[in-house]
Amino acid sequence: MRTITVHKIPVEVEWKKIKNIHLTIYPPDARVHVSAPKQMTEDAVRLYIISKLAWISKRIEAIQNHSRQTPREYVSGENHYFKGVRYRLNIIEHDAPPKVKLKENQYINLHIRPETTLDKKAEILREWYREELKLTLEPMVSNWEEILEVKTSHWEVKQMKTLWGSCNTRTKRLIFNLELAKKPLHCIEYIVAHELIHLIERLHTNRFTALLDMHLPAWRQIKDELNEFVV
Numbered sequence: 682m683r684t685i686t687v688h689k690i691p692v693e694v695e696w697k698k699i700k701n702i703h704l705t706i707y708p709p710d711a712r713v714h715v716s717a718p719k720q721m722t723e724d725a726v727r728l729y730i731i732s733k734l735a736w737i738s739k740r741i742e743a744i745q746n747h748s749r750q751t752p753r754e755y756v757s758g759e760n761h762y763f764k765g766v767r768y769r770l771n772i773i774e775h776d777a778p779p780k781v782k783l784k785e786n787q788y789i790n791l792h793i794r795p796e797t798t799l800d801k802k803a804e805i806l807r808e809w810y811r812e813e814l815k816l817t818l819e820p821m822v823s824n825w826e827e828i829l830e831v832k833t834s835h836w837e838v839k840q841m842k843t844l845w846g847s848c849n850t851r852t853k854r855l856i857f858n859l860e861l862a863k864k865p866l867h868c869i870e871y872i873v874a875h876e877l878i879h880l881i882e883r884l885h886t887n888r889f890t891a892l893l894d895m896h897l898p899a900w901r902q903i904k905d906e907l908n909e910f911v912v
Contacts, residue, residue: 685723687730690737694726700886702729704737707843711741740908755802761789763813765865772802781809807859811838814862814869821873822855828896831880845907846872848879864907871903 682695692713703716717726730737753759759770763783771788774795782790793802815838826832836855841847847856855876861869874897882889893900 683723685727685730687727688734690734690741692730694723696721699884701890702726703885704730704733706737706740706744708744711744713737713741736905753799753803755791755799755806761806762863763789763810764817764862765868779805781806807840810862811859814838814857814859817862817866817869818857818873821870822877825870825874825877829874829877829881829892831877833877833880846876848876850879850883853880867903868907871897871900871907874900 682693685692685694690713692715694715694717696719697716699716699718702718702721705714705716706712707714715726715730717729755770755772757770757772761768761770766786768783768789769787771784771790773790773792774797775792776794777792779794779797779801780792782792784790789806791802791806793805797805818836818838822833822836832853833855834853836857838857838859840860841856841858845858845861848854857872857876861872875893878889878892878896881892897903
């Protein structure tokens with residue numbers, strides 16, 4: 682691995698036995714990493730990085746801003762996202778089991794007991810997101826399994842730090858990032874299609890890209906939109 686500095690931005694470059702170049706920026710420290718085909722020269726990699734500078738700078742800024750955000754307090758009026766829509770959190774205290782309800786596309790009503798701690802509030806909301814994402818994913822996964830003529834052995838939702846999804850091609854098990862519950866439906870669908878295509882083509886080869894082009898022509902724009910969000 683080698684580090685190339687472009688416009689004062691250090692970029693880790695790793696040459697691999699792959700066909701296409703890949704650029705990734707990892708939170709929480711905005712580390713920039715490029716995986717390049719072995720036959721690609723350092724000058725060619727540098728030119729590629731220069732061509733992506735605007736996006737790299739924007740992505741680094743987003744990650745750094747996110748890291749400076751005030752920690753969640755789970756109080757009324759706080760903004761939370763669900764399926765790409767911004768909602769205001771509304772805390773309702775009463776002596777009954779906790780629950781979460783959407784109201785008029787404006788509020789996420791979090792019903793809790795008066796003594797509920799901050800950690801417990803976060804857990805209640807997180808589990809609500811998990812169940813809602815599962816309900817969203819179930820028909821999407823089934824639909825794309827039919828379209829692609831593949832079958833996953835199992836899929837689940839987990840909190841992930843750097844990936845929106847993952848696919849174990851040997852076991853045919855898929856994992857989807859819990860944070861997808863906050864993203865627009867077309868972004869969720871892109872990740873579903875992306876991970877299921879890995880059951881046909883394990884690596885991000887030209888064939889993999891061609892399959893995405895065939896079944897989801899706007900995937901590049903969706904990917905860019907999704908990458909505006911920090912995982």
